[in-house]
Amino acid sequence: MATTRGRLALTTLTAALAAGALCAASHPQEAVRVNAAAQRLMAQRTQLGLDANADFRLRASQTDELGQTHGHFQQMYKGVRVWGGDAITHVDREGNPLPLTNELKRNxxxxxxxxxxxxxxxxxxNRDLAPQGPYAYAPTSELVVVPEMVDVVRPQGPRALDRELSATDVTRQxxxxxLAYHIxxxxxxxxxxxxxTDYLVNAHTGAILKKWDTLHTTAATGTGNSQYNGVISLPTNYTGSTYELRDMTRGSGGSFGNNVVTNMAHASTTSTATGTLYTxxxxxWGDGANYVEGSSTTAANGETAAVDAMFGMVKSWDFYKNVFGRNGIDGNGTATYSRVHISNSYDNAFWSDSCFxxxxxxxxxxxxxxxxxxxxxxxxxxVCARTANLTYSGESGGLNESNSDIFGTMIEFYARGGSGSTIGSxxxxWTIGEQLSATPLRYMYKPxxxxxxxxxxxxxxGNLDVHYSSGPMNRCFYFLSQGATTSGNTSTTYLPSGMTGIGNDAAARIWFRALTTYMTSSTNYAGARTASINAAKDLYGAGSAQEQAVWNAxxxxxxxxxxxxxxxxxTAPTVSATESGTTGTITFSATASDNVGVSKVEFYVDGVLKGTDTTSPYSMTFNSATLTNGSHTLTAKAYDxxxxxxxxxxxxxxVSNSTSTGSELMVxxxxxxxxxxxxxxxxxxxxxxxxxxxxxxxxxxxxGNGATATETLYQQVAIASTATSATLTFWLHIDTAExxxxxxxxxxxxxxxxxxGTVLSTLATYSNLNKNTGYAQKxxxxxxxxxxxIRVYFKGTEDSSLQTSFVIDDVSLQVK
Structure with a gap:
């Protein structure tokens, strides 16, 4: 039988992906790889602890500099988004699946x-906000499934008494x-x-489960930054009569077709206008001086803000493009714009996804x-919103803010000391907003x-404002890049001997890969560590100086x-397994511990993987009717x-399935x-x-050969004379080139x-005329x-021309 088969059969989900989000994939195999990954996710729902109500929606995909393709999927339940439920699929340059990044929610x-x-x-x-004026944009509402979580300390034995609680000692359950509305x-x-402001509102009672500030600003208390960059070259456009502050070389589409700067001319903060393009x-352009409040916004002094805004867009765009190969903020080259002179004496600056x-x-x-x-x-x-999309509250919100501090700092180093694809040193x-006043807003080296x-x-x-909970990650990145000393503001009691940093360039590449490849919307500090270790291994190798620095930082x-x-x-984790129940729904459980932390536990029955759990206490439920009556073995594997x-x-x-639950005859x-x-x-x-x-x-x-062939499979079973029913089921997918x-x-x-071997009955005949887009149960x-x-017998026959594939799975003969 040929091992090279006919064309790929798409499920309903992946067919939709191929027609939509994947059509613009930059890598020639990206769409095929992500489609295949989507199929694997759907096929592995049981192993992942999900049921038939689970589905997945592709958020984004990318193929990186290592040739690996990554698909970021949002978990759905009965068509409703699961809050914080994410899976990231990874495929190597040859198209082979790599371990899944799994933040899926079970049960x-x-x-x-x-x-x-x-x-x-x-x-x-609206009642809670009690607004005095109008909304800038109509509030949005989305129905979501919200997991209400609690932090649980991992069992660590006696050694927990000998040291301070670490982030990796805590899991979320x-x-x-x-059911709630995300507002x-x-x-x-x-x-x-x-x-x-965002809300989670109980969809039955109207109770506010949670609310948080989502204004992505630099200042922790509604303040901002101001800085001049000397005499610089600006990208502009000549129309034949005047010059526009329009970058013709970066960005396309969007509101203006290119990256531009517009003048809001003190328009009220109620205004959602794009502003007037600077000419x-x-x-x-500009006079190099700080704007004098109340003066003209189009005179030289008023132009200065526009000069610095354009400079910031240019340097940020070039940083992501040249260092990481990312084409703009959204990765697709979509143009953005900057609005200056909003309101009067407004003490802030912010990014809005609504206007991009x-x-x-x-x-x-x-x-x-x-x-x-x-x-x-x-x-x-x-950039974060279009990659990990870290939720802007709790620990993930602190990481979101820290990510912006990290890359805002790296962009500053790149603009003033880097070149080409090198960030520079x-x-x-290592301060944020240091040119706003004599006192910086934040200190990355000692928050x-x-x-x-x-x-x-x-x-x-995680209970702090996100501009403060970002502090530890800011400091971690400083240590990763610059190292830690044994005394002073750049020292830490956790590293009494200090550590050696790996420089801006390597540190930034590790963090960017961790963000875009391994982090999900609910990633916390412990998860950021795991993501960064994985990224360092990918880029520099296991055991490299860079990986060591990540651990130490x-x-x-x-x-x-x-x-x-x-x-x-x-050091491998220690793990033990237990099983409870003999019929119907049985339970597999495990206890596991590790010197660093357990990342997941897998459950195997008779050597076959049956499911995975990533949260302690580790367990899964299982339908015993899928096993034959008699003795079986359970083993658990724990990974760090x-x-x-x-x-x-x-x-x-x-397993001893009673006649009421049915006995499985197929092995x-x-x-x-x-x-x-x-x-x-x-x-x-x-x-x-x-x-x-x-x-x-x-x-x-x-x-599925595209050549003349006859192929058969059967299994012989004995149905007891006392049986009151015997039901054969199997799942069939038919893919054809006819x-x-x-x-x-x-x-x-x-x-x-x-x-x-004598035919007693023909139950059904299927052909290329019965092709379908997914599996159907018979x-x-x-x-x-x-x-x-009797023998349950499958016989496939194919002519010499175009292929037809008959794919069979999960054959069951339940007898009561």
């Missing part, structure tokens, strides 16, 4: 029909799932000021807010100098262990961030345990890159044979054969 059993209408939930948010509001008016007669633009105030406590690190900070919010500094930010992680860091802020023994962590694996001692358990009906006891063309059984399994990783693929709508060229026949009543030994 959801929820009615998704709300008691409140969307407008009622919006009214709840789901208390319950709640997003943007107030921008003179009465309310600029307030962007100049002699192509000499930057807005700068002229400042009152501070000078004009068009600083370079401000621009880089704010536009990096846009001079020209920048507590601002009087509010912590220097290290603690269990309460995170340890320097009380997140995980330091690098030990001059080599990678080689370094890839070490610990395997439990095998535990024996028995290895899902083909996950190899070919036994199937008979016939057993080479049809395998894990195929061209055809995904319905569940698990393996299936039976009959035909275009006819009238002639059956290739066929699959499903039959019942006796023990000698059901047949075999009660008439009780008291007999």
């Amino acid at each position: 959801i059993f929820l009615n998704v029909t709300p008691s409140l209408a969307s407008d009622e939930a919006l009214a709840v948010a 789901v208390l319950r799932y709640t 997003h509001t943007e107030l921008e008016n003179d009465q309310d000021g600029i307030r962007h 100049d007669a002699d192509n000499t 633009c930057m807005t700068y105030g002229d400042g009152s406590s501070f000078t004009t807010l068009t600083a370079l690190d401000v621009a880089g900070h704010e536009m990096s919010h846009g 001079t020209g920048g500094n 507590s100098l601002d009087g509010s930010s912590p220097d290290a992680w603690s269990s309460t860091v 995170f340890h320097g802020i009380n997140v995980g262990a330091a690098w030990t023994s001059g080599s990678t962590d080689t 961030a370094a890839g070490n694996v610990g395997t439990s001692t095998a535990v024996s358990f028995s 290895n009906g899902g083909f996950e345990s190899g070919t036994t006891p199937w008979v016939g063309t057993t080479g049809d059984i395998g894990a195929w890159t061209g055809e995904a399994a319905h569940a698990g990783t393996r299936c039976a693929w009959l035909c 275009t006819t709508t009238s002639t059956a060229y290739d066929k699959l026949t499903v039959q019942v044979l006796n023990g000698s 059901t047949f009543d075999l009660t008439a054969y009780k008291g007999q030994t």
Whole structure:
């Protein structure tokens, strides 16, 4: 039988992806790879602890400089988005799957029909906000499934008494799932000021589950930055009569077709206008001085803010493009714009996804807010929104803010000391907003100098304002780049001997890959550590100086262990497994611990993977009817961030399905345990890159050769004479290259044979005329054969022309 099969069969989900989001994929194989990844996700729902109500929506995909393709999928439940439920698929340059980044939420059993209408939930948010003026944009409402979480300390034994609690000692567990509305509001008016607030509103009771500030600003207390960059070259456009502050070489589409700067001319903060494009007669812009409040916004002094805004856009764009190969904020080259002179003496600057633009105030406590690190900070919010999309509250919100501080700082170093694809090590500094006034807003090397930010992680860091909870990650990045000393403001008690940094360039590349490849919307500090370790291994190799520095830098802020023994962590987790129940729904459980932290536990029955759990206490439920009655073995495997694996001692358990729940007669009906006891063309059984399994990783693929062939598979079973029912089910996917709508060229026949091979009955015949876009379950009543030994027989026949593939999985014969 040929091992190279016919064309790829798409599920409904992946067909939609191919027609939509993936059509613009930059890598020639990206769409195919992400489609295949989507199929694997759907096929592995049971192993991932999900049920048939689970689905996935592609958020973004990319193929990186290593040739790896990554698909970021949003988890759906009965068509409703699961808050914080994400999966990132990874495929190597040869197209082989890599381990999944898994933040999926399990065991959801929820009615998704709300008691409140969307407008009622919006009214709840409106009453809480009590706005005095109009909204800048109409508030939006989306129905979501919200996991209500609680932090739990991992069992660590006696050694927990010997040291301070670290971020990797804490896991988050789901208390319950709640149907809610996610409400997003943007107030921008003179009465309310600029307030962007998000809510989670219970969709049945109207209770506010959570609300948080989502205005992505630089200042922790509504302040901003101002900075001048000397005499610079600006990209402009000559129209034939005047010059526009328009960058013709960066960005396309968007509101203006290119990156531009517009003048809001003190328009009220209620204004959602794009502003008036800046023009100049002699192509000499600005006077290099801070704006004088109340003076003309189009004279030389008023132009200065526009000069710095354009400089910030240019340098931020070039940084992401030249260093990381990212084409603009959204990765697709979409143009943005900057609005300057909003309102009067407005003391802030912010990024808005609604307009895909930057807005700068002229400042009152501070000078004009068009600083370079401000621009880089704010536009990096846009990059984050289109990659990890870190939720702007809790620990993930602190990481979101820190990400902008990190890249705002790196853009400053790049603009003033870098070139080409190298960031450089001079020209920048490690404070945020230092040119606004004599006192910086934040100190990356020692966050507590601002009087509010912590220097290290603690269990309460997620309760802080995100501009303060960003502090530990800012310091971690400083240590990663510049190292830590043994005394002074750049030292930490967690690294008494200090550490050596790896420089801006390597540190930034590790963080960017961690953000765009491994982080999800709910990533916390411990998750950021794991993501950064993985990124360092990808870029520089396991055990490299760069990976060691990541370990040490995170340890320097009380997140995980330091690098030990001059080599990678080689200590495997310890794990033990237990099983409860003998019939119906049974439970697999495991306890696991590690010197660094357990990242996941896998459960195997008779050597076949049945499911995974990433949260302690580790467990999964399982339908015993899919196993034959009798004795089986359970083992658990625990993994840590370094890839070490610990395997439990095998535990024996028995399955004894009663007649009320049914007894399974088919053995290895899902083909996950190899070919036994199937008979016939057993080479049809395998894990195929061209055809995904319905569940698990393996299936039976009959035909699909595009050549004359006959292929068969059968299994012999005995149905007891006392049976009251016998039901055969299997899942079938048919993919064909035939275009006819009238002639059956290739066929699959499903039959019942006796023990000698004589045909007793033909249950069904399928052909290329029955092609479908996904798996369909087929059901047949075999009660008439009780008291007999029969063969459940599949026969595929194919002609010499175009291929037809008959893919079979999860064959079951339930007898009661």
